[in-house]
Amino acid sequence: MAKLVCVLYDDPAAGYPTSYARDDIPAIERYPDGQTAPSPKSIDFTPGALLGSVSGELGLRSFLESQGHTLVVISDKEAALDRELPDADVVISQPFWPAYLTAERIAKAPKLKLAITAGIGSDHVDLDAAIDAGMTVAEVTYSNSISVAEHVVMMILGLVRNYLPSHQVVVDGGWNIADCVARSYDLEGMHVGTVAAGRIGTAVLRRLAPFDVQLHYTDRHRLPESVERELNLTFHPSAADMVPHCDVVTINAPLHPETEGLFGDELLGSMKRGTYLINTARAKIADRDAIVRALESGQLAGYAGDVWYPQPAPADHPWRTMPDHGMTPHISGSSLSAQTRYAAGTREILESWLSGTPIRDEYLIVDGGRLAGAGAHAYSTTV
Structure with a gap:
């Protein structure tokens, strides 16, 4: 059985929502280039819910625990992450709240085989180190x-x-x-x-x-x-x-x-x-x-x-505090609409990996000791 560590941002200051501004969100089946939206076998969350925070758990707990896997959800990207990494098989985090998987951290995680970005952009993972370690790095390409x-x-x-x-x-x-x-x-x-x-x-x-x-x-x-x-x-x-x-x-x-x-x-x-x-x-x-x-x-x-x-x-x-700026926290890709897609895509990736079937090529960044899929198109490495 696998241990999965999920690093997510904290719940709202007033507590996890009990209701939302809207009752539904549009269902997106395909993206503009024809790629299909995430298509897991099923989901255990309500589309439009807050899934990217700790209590949202990306809607994964029921799915994983029903198969005997262990899901650990944290928001601490430092001490808690370092404590959980040595026996972790999978790390899931977001570009909005990245778990920085440095070469040093990867070296201290001998069981780590899969890093998933719940969203797009996997530069918080040292891709060279991931290649050297034989890891797979995947993200939910186009989800947001x-x-x-x-x-x-x-x-x-x-x-x-x-x-x-x-x-x-x-x-x-x-x-x-x-x-x-x-x-x-x-x-x-x-x-x-x-x-x-x-x-x-x-x-x-x-x-x-x-x-x-x-x-x-x-x-x-x-x-x-x-x-x-x-x-x-x-x-x-x-x-x-x-x-x-x-x-x-x-x-x-x-x-x-x-x-x-x-x-x-x-x-x-x-x-x-x-x-x-x-x-x-x-x-x-x-x-x-x-x-x-x-x-x-x-x-x-x-x-x-x-x-x-x-x-x-x-x-x-x-x-x-600089003049004439319009900065926000890293929220552009974490709307409730986007969260529905990147949570579903994270589950789709896990369904494939846990069953030993290929992960969608569009989702791959590193696989088989090299840049792969979307990663081969978008990234370069120093190796």
Whole structure:
């Protein structure tokens, strides 16, 4: 029998919900590229429930314990995780609340065979170490890509239209229109570029096209000519080539050696003064202090995102207090709608692994001692 350690974020401060704002959520059967949504044999949760917190348990306990497996659910990513790892067969965590499976931790977990990301983005696992250890790394590919794309569009509009400060004027009892509009512009006619045009980046481009903007992208895999023509896209061979042309830049790339630290002083300095930068990908793609400097100098007109390093961000993290930001906790891919899909996908992966049948190729990041499936397309390693 297997021991599974599940690392999830804490329940709401007021306690686990007894009711929700809506009675149901739309059922998504297929994603835009035709991939089917997660399809486990069954589920033991109500779609639309809070599943990503400790009490939600990703809806897994009944399924696992009925087969004699042990499920340990924790929120402590340090001491408790280190205590549970040595005899763990499986670790499940989220990009929103990542269990950092470093090479050192993997070395101390001789039984560990499977790491599952409940969501997308497995850079919290040392992929080189996972390859060396013969582990499988899997994630629920596409489960919350559209959720993140919607969040990106919301943040772009929020920054460009100066929404958050204007809302605060109302909350504070004020009505000074000049204060609100002094930093408010129209998105129409602006040049918007995405760094990476995978599932999330392409979804962002599609959602922005009706705003009558000029769309740009860079990606190591060029999109089909038919898509470029349909969305009137301008392709650039690199981020350095693209960003000087843009009024808004959105980062939708995975974190790997080629992207870490990409947005530092040099690249930020090549952008138009007053550019808006959105990062819902990974915090380490941007240089923390360079972002602060660019906002303080006015080189950036705004920065928004929901990814931090480390997570959770400490109270004194400078991105909490830098000017003209629209930061949120890492929530873009953890809407209740998305949780239904990534919980179901986690169960689908476990059903396959526990029964000895192949895990969907779309879900694989590392398998058989190499990058595999979605991982081979999106990631690079140092080995």
